[in-house]
Amino acid sequence: MAEAVAEWVSSVDVKTSYAGLRPVSDTAPSSADFMARVRAVGEKWAGDRRSDLVDTLLQAAAGNPELVDMVRNSGSLLAEFMEGFQRNGAGPAMSVPRDxxxxxxxxxxxxxxxxxxxxxxxxxxxxxxxxxxxxxxxxxxxxxxxxxxxxxxxxxxxxxxxxxxxxxxxxxxxxxxxxxxxxxxxxxxxxxxxxxxxxxxxxxxxxxxxxxxxxxxxxxxxxVLVEYAVIRHEGVAQNLAAVIKPLRAHAVLWETLTALIDADYNRNKAAKNLFIHRSTLDYRLQRIASVTGCDPTSGRGVQLLTTALIADSVR
Missing domain, CATH: 3.30.70.270 (Reverse transcriptase/Diguanylate cyclase domain)
Known part of the structure; x- marks a missing residue:
């Protein structure tokens, strides 16, 4: 029920919406009377479908075509309706949380x-x-x-x-x-x-x-099954984070490793993204191997470094 009501709510400004409303007959409600009727029917409503809600509010419009259009097209009325509905006899146990x-x-x-x-x-x-x-x-x-x-x-x-x-x-x-x-x-x-x-x-x-x-x-x-298993094992995550930690003192090498990961381990693409020559990239990767003990030019080494980077980032 609450979801159906919430879907109908829009950002229409109530005061602006009622500007210029005119009763079409002596028995048609004024805008103020209409809002009071909406609140009143809300206190009594026991429906749980949008169609029930609209039908009920159309009754409150009492045949005024402008109010009927507003019921059908504007959600601002529901703020008044729900204020009344929440005052019904169901008690706190039946109230729906705001969020x-x-x-x-x-x-x-x-x-x-x-x-x-x-x-x-x-x-x-x-x-x-x-x-x-x-x-x-x-x-x-x-x-x-x-x-x-x-x-x-x-x-x-x-x-x-x-x-x-x-x-x-x-x-x-x-x-x-x-x-x-x-x-x-x-x-x-x-x-x-x-x-x-x-x-x-x-x-x-x-x-x-x-x-x-x-x-x-x-x-x-x-x-992310492998990474998920790692972060759920605190000891493994700590050991992996220790592998990558020394690299944080070398900003250029850290940037190089992340560029390699971003390039899906394609070294030519990584060098291009870093605006450096491929030989410069290879030298930096050798330095990463020296600092961490893991060779980022090997499949096993780069996978270990990637997992270590993740373990360090999520700690």
Missing amino acids: LAAELIAGRPVPQAVLDSLASRYLIVVVRGSVMGRGKAVPAELAGPGVLSTRHDGDLVLLVPDVDATRTSRVTGHLDQWLNGEGWLVIAKRGRAQLAEGFKEAGDVMRLVAAGRRPSGSYSISD
Whole structure:
């Protein structure tokens, strides 16, 4: 119910919306009377579908065509409606948290009736990218029935009912387009009672993807299994971080290693991105081997250094 109500809310300014309203008859309500009626029906409403809600509010419009249009097209009325609805006799145990998604991913208790109203399984989607800081709107295609959203440490978090594989693909596709190569999205799946656990998994994967300097795209735990196992073993993570630590004192060598990782270990591409000759890159890689004891020109060595860099970054 709460999700359906929230979907209908928009940013229309109430005072501006009512400017110029005129009663069409002596019995049609004024704007002030109408708002009072909205609040009153909200106190009595027991429906749980958007259609019920709209029908109820249309009754409050009492045939005034301008008010009818406002009910159908404007979400600003719901602020008044919900104020009344929350005063009904259900009591605190039935109230829906203002930010339900935040409560769920934090593992805080919510009323059982609210939990029972949720989908049985969800996609937990964590989105991070430069578009987040530019006020770019979330794709409208994601605002489907039952979707919950919140922000956590700057990331967008979506809880999308896990209906089928087609919807999963559609969600990730829309988000990939939205990010436009400028960020990451991580997906985990859990039942409604394990959403906090799923969010922790998605958060860990996001940290590993960012620390590993992965390209923009969609990720899940299956993409970082080795790194995930490492950070869950404190002793191994400490030993790996110790391998890379001496390199931090050599800014040029650190930059060279990260450029090699960014180039997917392609040395020609790394040299080009650093604007240096290939022989200069090779010399720097030899220096990295000398400082760390791991040869970044070998497959095993560069994988170890990459994992060590990640372990150091997420500590």
